[in-house]
Amino acid sequence: MLFNSLTFGVFFALLLPAYFALRDRLRAQNALLLVASYLFYGWWDWRFLGLVAASTGVDFLAARAIADGPAERRKAWLFASLAMNLGALGVFKYFDFFSESMVALLESIGLHPDPVLLEVTLPVGISFYTFQTLSYTIDVYRGQAKPCRRIDDFALFVSFFPQLVAGPIERAPRLLGQIGALRKFSPGQVEVGTWLIVWGLFKKMVIADRLAPMVNEAFGMRVSPGLDVLLGALAFTFQIYCDFSGYTDIARGIAKVLGFDLSLNFRIPYLALSPSDFWRRWHISLSSWLRDYLYISLGGNRGGKSKMYRNLLLTMLLGGLWHGAAWNFVLWGLYHGLLLILYRPFEARVRQMPWLAWPVMFVFTVIGWIIFRAPDMESLTWMFANLGVMPSASSVRTAVKVLGLISPLLIAWFFQGRSGDLTIVHRLPLWARILLYVGVALLIAIYGMRNQTEFIYFQF
Amino acid sequence: MTMSELWTLPGESIPEREPRAVKQLIGAFFGMLALANVAALVGMTLQQTNFGYEVVQLKFSLADTVSEPVDWVFIGDSTCNQGISPRRFEELTGETALNLCTIGNLTVVGDAWVLERLIDNVGQPRRGVLLSHAYDVWMRDADGLGLIAAETDSSFEWRQSRALRPATFEELAQVAVGQYVPLVTRPESMHLLLYHLIRPAPVRHFDALGFMDAGAATPDRVVRDVAGHLAQEDDDFQLSDINRQALIAVDDIADVPVFIVPAPMAGSLWAHDEIHRRVSDANAGVNEVASSRPGMQVVREEPWLYRDDQMHNADHIDGPTALLHTDAVVAALRGAEAFAP
Numbered sequence: 001m002l003f004n005s006l007t008f009g010v011f012f013a014l015l016l017p018a019y020f021a022l023r024d025r026l027r028a029q030n031a032l033l034l035v036a037s038y039l040f041y042g043w044w045d046w047r048f049l050g051l052v053a054a055s056t057g058v059d060f061l062a063a064r065a066i067a068d069g070p071a072e073r074r075k076a077w078l079f080a081s082l083a084m085n086l087g088a089l090g091v092f093k094y095f096d097f098f099s100e101s102m103v104a105l106l107e108s109i110g111l112h113p114d115p116v117l118l119e120v121t122l123p124v125g126i127s128f129y130t131f132q133t134l135s136y137t138i139d140v141y142r143g144q145a146k147p148c149r150r151i152d153d154f155a156l157f158v159s160f161f162p163q164l165v166a167g168p169i170e171r172a173p174r175l176l177g178q179i180g181a182l183r184k185f186s187p188g189q190v191e192v193g194t195w196l197i198v199w200g201l202f203k204k205m206v207i208a209d210r211l212a213p214m215v216n217e218a219f220g221m222r223v224s225p226g227l228d229v230l231l232g233a234l235a236f237t238f239q240i241y242c243d244f245s246g247y248t249d250i251a252r253g254i255a256k257v258l259g260f261d262l263s264l265n266f267r268i269p270y271l272a273l274s275p276s277d278f279w280r281r282w283h284i285s286l287s288s289w290l291r292d293y294l295y296i297s298l299g300g301n302r303g304g305k306s307k308m309y310r311n312l313l314l315t316m317l318l319g320g321l322w323h324g325a326a327w328n329f330v331l332w333g334l335y336h337g338l339l340l341i342l343y344r345p346f347e348a349r350v351r352q353m354p355w356l357a358w359p360v361m362f363v364f365t366v367i368g369w370i371i372f373r374a375p376d377m378e379s380l381t382w383m384f385a386n387l388g389v390m391p392s393a394s395s396v397r398t399a400v401k402v403l404g405l406i407s408p409l410l411i412a413w414f415f416q417g418r419s420g421d422l423t424i425v426h427r428l429p430l431w432a433r434i435l436l437y438v439g440v441a442l443l444i445a446i447y448g449m450r451n452q453t454e455f456i457y458f459q460f
Numbered sequence: 461m462t463m464s465e466l467w468t469l470p471g472e473s474i475p476e477r478e479p480r481a482v483k484q485l486i487g488a489f490f491g492m493l494a495l496a497n498v499a500a501l502v503g504m505t506l507q508q509t510n511f512g513y514e515v516v517q518l519k520f521s522l523a524d525t526v527s528e529p530v531d532w533v534f535i536g537d538s539t540c541n542q543g544i545s546p547r548r549f550e551e552l553t554g555e556t557a558l559n560l561c562t563i564g565n566l567t568v569v570g571d572a573w574v575l576e577r578l579i580d581n582v583g584q585p586r587r588g589v590l591l592s593h594a595y596d597v598w599m600r601d602a603d604g605l606g607l608i609a610a611e612t613d614s615s616f617e618w619r620q621s622r623a624l625r626p627a628t629f630e631e632l633a634q635v636a637v638g639q640y641v642p643l644v645t646r647p648e649s650m651h652l653l654l655y656h657l658i659r660p661a662p663v664r665h666f667d668a669l670g671f672m673d674a675g676a677a678t679p680d681r682v683v684r685d686v687a688g689h690l691a692q693e694d695d696d697f698q699l700s701d702i703n704r705q706a707l708i709a710v711d712d713i714a715d716v717p718v719f720i721v722p723a724p725m726a727g728s729l730w731a732h733d734e735i736h737r738r739v740s741d742a743n744a745g746v747n748e749v750a751s752s753r754p755g756m757q758v759v760r761e762e763p764w765l766y767r768d769d770q771m772h773n774a775d776h777i778d779g780p781t782a783l784l785h786t787d788a789v790v791a792a793l794r795g796a797e798a799f800a801p
Contacts, residue, residue, distance in 0.1 A: 006630070006633050006634060006644065006645075007629070186477075187477040187479045187482040188475040188477040190486075191475065191477055191486075192472075192475070194486060194489070213688075213691060216691050217687065217691055220690070222690060264472055267470050267471075273467055280469060281469070354467045414466075416470055417465070417466040418465060418466055420465060420468050420469075420470045421470060421471065421472070422470050422471065422472045423475070426473075426475040427475075430484065430485060434485055434489060437489045438488075438493060441489070441493055442493075442496060442643075445643040445644070445647060445650055446651050446654065447647065450647055
C-alpha cells in the first residue's frame with residue numbers, strides 16, 4: 001500500500017475514526033494499530049508477513065533472554081538475533097549479488113562455475129525493520145534499553161505502519177516508550193502532522209514524480225552531452241530528496257496525527273557545508289544507526305588516525321551496501337567515506353566560510369548522486385564524460401522545468417534555514433495557513449502525478 | 461538574524477494551539493477543497509475536458525444510434541480513430557464501414573463492448589471486423605474510469621456478462637471516486653479546465669462514419685513522443701489477461717471474421733531495437749489467441765511506417781496520411797482475401 005494511493009486514502013480514512021473512538025483505551029488502540037500495520041504490509045505481499053513476525057518473535061525472546069537469562073548466554077542470544085536479522089537480509093537482499101560477483105571474479109581468472117542464484121523477491125522495507133529490531137537487541141545487550149515485556153507492544157514497534165517500509169529507523173526507548181504510554185493528543189501536533197502529510201505528498205507527487213522522466217532520460221543516456229546531462233544529475237539530486245523526505249514527512253505526519261512522534265530524518269541536507277554536516281542532515285536515523293552500532297563497534301575514533309579512517313571507510317562502505325546489492329552503492333559509500341576523511345582536517349574552517357564551503361559540498365553531493373543513480377558502469381562513465389555546460393536546443397526548456405518544480409522547495413528552505421525552524425509555516429496567521437494548505441493541496445490535485453510510483457527508498 | 465544562520469542545523473517545534481483553532485484550520489481546509497471539487501465537477505459538466513472520454517462517448521453513441529447495418533466495423537484505439545477512414549475504405553472497396561475506434565485505455569474490453577452495442581442496435585456487420593491497436597495497448601489492463609465514460613453504471617456488469625475478469629477493489633474505488641471527486645482522480649482534466657479558461661479548447665472534426673480528421677502533422681511532438689516511448693519503464697509488453705479474454709469475447713460476439721492489424725508508427729521509433737522486442741512480445745500473445753480462433757486472423761504484424769512529418773506523435777498519423785494508411789490497410793486485407801472475389 002503506497003501513501004500516494006487511493007487505497008491508502010481509504011485505509012487511513014477508515015482507521016482514523018476507529019482509532020479515535022478508542023481514545024483512552026491504550027490496549028485496544030495498540031491492537032487496532034497492530035492489525036492495521038499487518039494489513040498495510042500484507043497488502044503488498046502477505047507471504048512476507050511471516051518474516052516480520054519471525055523477526056518480531058526472535059528479537060522479543062532474545063532481548064528477554066539477554067536481560068533475564070544467565071550472563072554466559074547473553075552473547076549467544078545476541079548472536080541469535082544478529083543471525084536472524086542479518087541472515088534474512090543476506091538471503092533476500094545480498095545472496096544473488098555476492099554469488100554473481102563471485103562468479104564474475106572466478107570467470108576473470110579462467111574458471112567457469114555455475115552460478116547459484118536464489119532469485120527471490122526482496123521484501124519491501126526489510127532493511128529498515130531489521131535495522132530497527134537489531135538496534136533493540138543491541139541496546140538491551142548494552143544495557144541502554146530495557147526489554148519489552150509485552151509481545152503485542154513489541155510487534156507494533158517492529159511493524160508500526162507509518163515507518164515500517166521506509167523509516168525513520170526508530171530506537172526502542174523512543175518508540176516503545178510511546179507505544180506503552182497513553183497517547184497525548186496535542187492540537188499543535190495534529191496541525192503539524194496534517195501539514196507534513198500535505199507537504200510530503202506535494203514533494204513526492206509534484207516534484208519528485210515530475211522530475212523522474214528528466215532523470216530517466218539523462219541516466220538512460222538519451223540527452224545531448226553538456227548542460228542536459230548536468231540538468232539530469234541536478235534533477236535526480238532533487239528527485240531523491242523529495243521522494244525520500246516526502247515519504248518521511250507523510251510517515252511522520254501520519255504518526256503525529258495518531259499521537260506519536262517519530263524522529264526527524266532530514267534537516268535541509270543540501271545546505272550542508274561538509275560531508276559530516278551532510279550526514280547530520282540526510283537520513284539521520286540511518287547515519288546515527290551506523291555511527292552507534294557500526295562505527296563505534298568497530299572502534300570509532302579510538303586507536304589513532306589510521307584506525308579511525310579505516311572505521312569511517314568501512315562504515316560508509318557498508319552504509320552504501322545497505323542501500324542495495326549493487327556495486328554503484330558500494331562505490332557511493334566509499335566515495336562518501338573518502339569525502340569524510342578528506343574533509344576531516346578542515347571541519348572547523350568550513351564553518352567560517354559558508355558561502356564557499358556550501359557550493360563546493362553541493363557539487364560533491366551531486367557527484368555522489370550520479371554514482372548512486374547510474375544503473376550500470378556504462379551509464380556512470382557516460383554521465384561523467386558528458387557532464388558540461390554546453391546547452392542544447394532543449395536545455396532552456398529543461399532548465400525552466402527543473403527550476404519551476406524545485407522553486408517551492410528552495411523558498412521553503414530559505415525560510416526554514418533562516419529561522420532554524422522546519423515548522424516555520426505554523427508561525428503564519430490562521431487565514432494564511434488555511435490558504436497555504438489549500439493551495440498546496442490544489443497544486444497536488446492539478447499537477448500531482450497519479451501513476452502511483454513507488455518511493456525510491458522502498459527498494460533499499 | 462543573519463544570513464550565516466542559514467547553515468545552522470534546523471529543528472522542529474510544535475506550536476501551542478487551542479483545539480478550536482486546529483478544528484477551524486482542518487475544517488476550513490477540507491471545506492475549501494470540497495468547494496473546489498464541486499467547482500471542478502460543474503466546470504467539467506459545462507466543458508468536456510477529457511478528449512479521450514469525448515471520443516468514447518461519441519463512438520458509443522454512434523453505435524447506439526446508427527440506423528443501417530454496415531459491411532465492416534473498425535474497432536481499436538485512438539491510432540485507428542484518426543488512422544482508418546471508412547469513407548476512403550468504401551471508395552476503395554465498395555463496401556460500407558463504420559469507425560468505432562475509441563482510446564487505448566479502454567483496451568480490447570472497450571472494443572468488444574462497443575461492437576456488441578452496435579450489433580444490439582443494427583445487427584451483425586455483413587463482411588468483417590477490423591481490429592487495430594498500438595503495440596503498447598495489448599499489455600494494458602482495463603481502465604475503469606475510461607469505461608464509465610461510456611456508460612456510468614453498467615461497464616462492470618457488462619464485463620461480468622462476458623466472463624471477463626471481475627473488477628478489482630482498486631478499480632471500483634477508482635470509478636466511485638472518479639465520478640465524484642475529480643480533484644483526486646482527474647488531474648489532466650483539472651489542468652485543461654484551467655487552461656481552457658485562457659485558450660479555447662480545440663475543435664475536433666469527426667465525420668458521420670466516426671473517423672476523426674487529425675489535421676496537420678506535428679513533427680516536433682513526434683520527436684518528444686519517441687523519447688517518451690523509449691523512456692517507458694514497463695518491461696512487460698505481453699498481452700494482458702484481460703485483453704486476452706476480451707479478444708476471445710470479440711470473436712464470440714462477431715459472427716463474421718475478425719482481422720487484426722497493427723497501428724501506424726513513426727519510422728524514427730521503429731528504428732530502435734527495443735521497440736522491435738516490444739512489438740514482438742505483444743504479437744506473440746495476439747497470434748496465440750488468433751491461431752486458436754478460426755474466425756480470427758492476424759493480417760500483418762509489423763507496424764506501417766511513416767515519416768515524422770506525416771504524424772502527430774509516435775503512433776498517430778495526420779489527416780492526409782490517414783488516407784494513405786487506409787489504402788495500405790485495404791491492400792493488406794486484400795492480401796488476406798478478406799473481400800469477396
